[in-house]
Amino acid sequence: MKGIEHHIPERLLIAYAAGTLPKGFSLVVAAHVSMCDTCRAALEAHYAMGGALLEKEGKAAVSDEIKTDLMARLDEPAPEEPVFGRDGPYPGPVMAAMKGRAPRWRSLGAGVKQSILSADETGSVRLLSIPAGQAVPDHGHSGLELTMVLQGAFADETGTFGVGDVEVADEELEHTPTAAPGDTCICLAATDAPLRFSGFLPRVLQPFFGI
């Protein structure tokens, strides 16, 4: 297996570190960092930057009760937090988003399936399953879209994306991603706007499929 070649852009790592990145993109960043030491190192460097800024920050007086109350709570047992590890092609954060369960696939036709992990006004994040050799309908984007390969590979006009790679698409990219031969391609895809398909029919179906 070749290494990861397509990484998270720096501005998105900073936004993730600062907590300003919408939830769907944050899931892609967390999934990618779980597999990519280069981006993990970069993220930790941004935390170091945040730490240096924190040290330089002015002080706001904190009331004494806050500290007294906190010191009294130190012996309380910590609540159990479930820890989700990787399961098959799904990295820990994706398993956490599915609460440890397998994806619930819905057919989009032509063997393409999706499983929506979350969708709200800030955007959506879903899993896509595309049979080897199958093209995803030609589509553009009205916002930003991050697509991370979890299994198999896909290729489009801009290059080839293997396991762990992230494609960053924006308004300018009209592309036709096609799953590579071999394993079914499973991707984690996040967007901050609804996708729009170039063809007439898919546009009509869009609200119906929730994509």
Add this chain to the structure above:
Amino acid sequence: MAQVSEQTALMLAVRDRRDKAAFSRLFDHFAPRLKAVIMRSGTGSGQAEEIVQEVMLTVWRKADQFDPERAQVSAWVYQIARNRQIDVLRKESRPVPEALKHETENEPDATRMLAVEQEAGHLRQALEALSPDQRVVIEKAYFGEMTHQDIHDDTGLPLGTIKSRIRLGLERLRHELKGLRAE
């Protein structure tokens, strides 16, 4: 052990000996700074204090995850603060990467710890060299006041010297992580 910073020594006392006096001193150092940062994004004083309390409680509870060979205390506290602030304000936990295993039983490597602290020092110097305008933009980005446009387009961030500082630290961090993977 060679000289590590006071904060690192306090945090190790919390991690390895559950030392409450050391924790109390870390609270005195970080709580007022955290509160100031949290209030920047418009959070009121009362709620900011609640978040500070949650952040510091997490510092206490997750102390075993503190790895001085990878991060300075301030970087680790910043990371926890950003996570907790989101969790509290959005009432949902944000996605976090899988944790890497690290061995706390081993005696910490003082050389590596010092390298981390040296880098943090360089980073602070690079910050001091910024113009006030540049500094404001950087603070906004790292303290959660980044706009939607900034996320789409990074031309606005004056990261020049900062970036080279950060890059210098990356090689070492990458090496460190590779070592962890191999274990």
